[in-house]
Amino acid sequence: MNxxxxxxxxxxxxxxxxxxxxQDGTWQVSGHVRVSASSIDGVLDVLAVVEPEAEDRVRRFFR
Known part of the structure; x- marks a missing residue:
């Protein structure tokens, strides 16, 4: 996915x-914590740790 x-x-x-x-391809995420990640996998890892319902929210969205 793009x-x-x-x-x-x-x-x-x-x-x-x-x-x-x-523009450099760095992901910036801020909410409960502030994080920079070099890939979308890093962003998803952070969200999975700090958002207990992250997996369920993603599943519900794509149903």
Whole structure:
């Protein structure tokens, strides 16, 4: 999936988080914590740890 499309999905699923992809390809995530990640996998790892319902929210969105 294209990273920009995934960015739109993540913003919709987690509206309380600020999720940005900068020009250098670095992901910036801020909410309960502030994190930078070099890949979408890093962003998803962070959300899975700090948002106990993250997996369920993603599943419900894509049903």
């Amino acid at each position: 990273e920009r499309v995934l960015l739109l999905f993540l913003r919709r699923i987690f509206p309380e988080w600020s999720i940005l992809l900068d």
